Amino acid sequence: MDNTPQPMLHVQQEMFExxxxxxxxxxxxxxxDKGFYDEAAARNVGEALxxxxxxxxEACEAARKGDDENFAEELADTMIRIxxxxxxxxxxxxxxxxxxxKINMQRPPKHGKKF
Numbered sequence: 001m002d003n004t005p006q007p008m009l010h011v012q013q014e015m016f017e018x019x020x021x022x023x024x025x026x027x028x029x030x031x032x033d034k035g036f037y038d039e040a041a042a043r044n045v046g047e048a049l050x051x052x053x054x055x056x057x058e059a060c061e062a063a064r065k066g067d068d069e070n071f072a073e074e075l076a077d078t079m080i081r082i083x084x085x086x087x088x089x090x091x092x093x094x095x096x097x098x099x100x101x102k103i104n105m106q107r108p109p110k111h112g113k114k115f
Contacts, residue, residue: 013098016094016098017092017094017095017098018094019094020083020093020094020097021092021093021094023083024083024084024086024087024093024094025087027080027081027083027084027087028083028084028087028088030084031084031088036084037088043085043088045085045089048081048084048085048088049085051081052078052081052082052085055074055075055077055078055081056074056078058070058074058077059071059074059075059078062074
């Protein structure tokens with residue numbers, strides 16, 4: 001297993017976390033500014049997660065049609081929704097990503113599954 005530190009995880013982790021956290025805050029601010037957190041449109045976690053799933057379904061449909069531009073846009077929409085939710089729930093998504101990548105780097109190929 002290659003345990004060579006990845007550049008982002010080794011040298012630039014702090015920079016990555018600062019930049020991604022700024023993007024996360026901007027995603028949430030835009031959602032708030034556009035009324036997605038007004039009392040009448042109060043968010044719950046289940047609804048927010050299903051909106052993420054919806055964006056992934058739209059990406060799947062774009063991939064099925066071979067629409068690369070729309071596919072990329074739907075992946076971006078998914079990330080925006082995830083970052084909005086993370087900020088709403090006070091989760092530092094950048095730190096969580098780095099920590100999980102460090103764990104995944106230590107896992108066996110295909111996480112030990114035979115498929």
